[in-house]
Amino acid sequence: MPQHLIRKLEQFTRLCHEDRCALVETANQRPRLYGAHQDIIREGDTPEHVNLILDGWACRYKTLENGRRQIISFFMPGDLCDPHIFVLREMDHSIGAITPVRFAEISRAAMMRLTDRHPRVTRALWWETLVTAAIQREWTVNLGQRTALERLAHLLCELFIRLRAVGLTDGDSCLLPVTQVDLGDATGLSNVHVNRVLQELRAAGQIALKGKRLTIPDLEALQDVALFNPNYLHLDREGRHLDANQTVEHTPG
Amino acid sequence: MPQHLIRKLEQFTRLCHEDRCALVETANQRPRLYGAHQDIIREGDTPEHVNLILDGWACRYKTLENGRRQIISFFMPGDLCDPHIFVLREMDHSIGAITPVRFAEISRAAMMRLTDRHPRVTRALWWETLVTAAIQREWTVNLGQRTALERLAHLLCELFIRLRAVGLTDGDSCLLPVTQVDLGDATGLSNVHVNRVLQELRAAGQIALKGKRLTIPDLEALQDVALFNPNYLHLDREGRHLDANQTVEHTPG
DNA sequence: CGGAAGATTGACGGGCGTCAACCATCGTGG
DNA sequence: CCACGATGGTTGACGCCCGTCAATCTTCCG
Structure with missing residues (x-):
């Protein structure tokens, strides 16, 4: 399915x-x-x-x-x-x-x-x-353009929001089944530095990451750290005028 | 036109x-x-x-x-x-x-x-x-993944080959109407470092860059420096089976 | 329970950023 | 035709972010 x-x-x-x-x-x-x-x-x-x-x-x-x-x-x-x-x-x-x-x-x-x-x-x-x-x-x-901290925070924001869009988050947490080596290969950082930055994010209370579960207690705060602007994900039902059930375009005022 | x-x-x-x-x-x-x-x-x-x-x-x-x-x-x-x-x-x-x-x-x-x-x-x-x-x-x-040197060399290879594909090269040279700040903004490097790396490429005879004219005396050599593989540009007439003049697919011999 | 994969820590160094000054080039107008 | 200001290029000093190496600890799974 x-x-x-x-x-x-x-x-x-x-x-x-x-x-x-x-x-x-x-x-x-x-x-x-x-x-x-x-x-x-x-x-x-x-x-x-x-x-x-x-x-x-x-x-x-x-x-x-x-x-x-x-x-x-x-x-x-x-x-x-x-x-x-x-x-x-x-x-x-x-x-x-x-x-x-x-x-x-x-x-x-x-x-x-x-x-x-x-x-x-x-x-x-x-x-x-x-x-x-x-x-x-x-x-x-x-x-x-982003520092290691911003870069990892940005990636985590993106992945969390994408998971949420397909129904794979649970409140403020989700499964993140990737290793620190993977995160490094995705962000252009060494696994050692990924480890240090993740600890920094944990110490600041921005994330919890244990086992394969990521928790983001305050997504907006993490977005601020990451200089994250979600507009590039185009998630706000941009094609609503095509809706199968003929939603009226304007909202009642 | x-x-x-x-x-x-x-x-x-x-x-x-x-x-x-x-x-x-x-x-x-x-x-x-x-x-x-x-x-x-x-x-x-x-x-x-x-x-x-x-x-x-x-x-x-x-x-x-x-x-x-x-x-x-x-x-x-x-x-x-x-x-x-x-x-x-x-x-x-x-x-x-x-x-x-x-x-x-x-x-x-x-x-x-x-x-x-x-x-x-x-x-x-x-x-x-x-x-x-x-x-x-x-x-x-x-x-x-690439160092500053590889990164700039790679960008120059790409731009040169793309220009060649639209007929805007002249032998081994082309116009490159961008500033070093632009190159830095594209490669994630500071303009100062771009300057140093370009000098390094010049000193090694890999490029000449004067005014807005870029010359690459030995493109293959620059590609080696850049770890450049042109396959991602998909330039070898991949759609030849669609050719308007019905080219036969196989080559004789 | 044992071995492998992954995470963590420390020491050390280099690539590249930042700052600041100076030079070169070029278009514009007097 | 040259003065001049703006834009772009070049150089040096300095230092930090992050990579590398290597050891150790933890987790996981068969």
Whole structure:
């Protein structure tokens, strides 16, 4: 069940029953289960499917000749890996499982069937693609301009809010199943420094992080630390004029 | 005349006469001319057009509350600013002119007319969009994992190859109309350090940079310095099976 | 219970930022 | 044609943020 994807797309616009059924049907084909640290797709491969994450976390990454690794983005449940990838002949990066991952392999034909018949879903997938691009741009800002403290705080804010958008938070806490090495590879920091900065955030009461559970007692405070502006996530139902149930645009005054 | 865009799209697939005419017609509407350092669109604005750069350079950027600026990407002639932006309600970043810029404002209707009638162009614009995303990912890697020297060398390699793809290089040199402050804002380095690294590259004979002219006597050598792998630019006519003149897929022999 | 993966700590050093001064270049107007 | 101011480039001094290395501790899982 792609409930996380549906929930995410409904951050953009409300879907009708048929839209949801089509998504369920599309996501039920070709289920896959990969173990932690396995590669789902490798740089140089020919893209054959769109992968829809159903459970677990994965990441895009690149490894340089000198062995250093950069995590380019995180995938969580509800995320689609490259919905329009078929135009390219060859992957320029790898996608690997962080935790055990359950995902659906969606064929090109199934994607076309879905989008041909469900224009509202098509628009919502467009929105998803554009938000993904916006996240990538924000990572550029994060790596280029923020200090280690701001950078990690920013990443934690983003991940928490994205998890909340797919229904995977529990009050002010969520599961964060990544190692400090992963956080370092994503933020361009060494694992040692990640450790120190996390302790600093803990000492300041900005976060609690124990086991794989992250708690953010005061999200606004953490956003202030991070210079975090959530506008790039475009989460305020921007496509409400497309709502399946014909919501009236203006609010009564 | 959008000759740079046409030339770029033909890195992906060859276009027919009608395709090119449609592009010319689309680009001839609503010409604009902005001075250096003027904003073309600001964070918070509602996107109304797709901007096609005809002459000059621009950039995407964000400014943080603390005043620091990150250049998120460079736009050069032939580049489209956000071909699918209409799905979003509000810009999450700004676009500013670096040099005086001549560009075409393409309306939503004009974009739809173009893509409805010219599927080969549509595919090529898709490819352009995906390459733009790939560039953004590579910038993430650049900022996260490369040293200042590698980082600047990588940026120069990328810009040179992109300029070459639109016909704006002259042998081993090109115009690079950006200041060292701009290079710093794009690479997350201070202008002072940019200056030192450029001198290091000059001293090693890897580049010549005088006035606004960049010369790269040995591009492969600079790529080695930069840990540069051009695969993310997807420039080897990946859509050749769509060629307007029906090129046969296999090569003889 | 044992081994591996992950987290933590300390010592040390270097890459790169900051500050501040000075030089070079260029467009503009008198 | 040159003066001049603004913008951009260059240099040096200084120091801190964060990387590296290496040891140790904790957690987890079979």
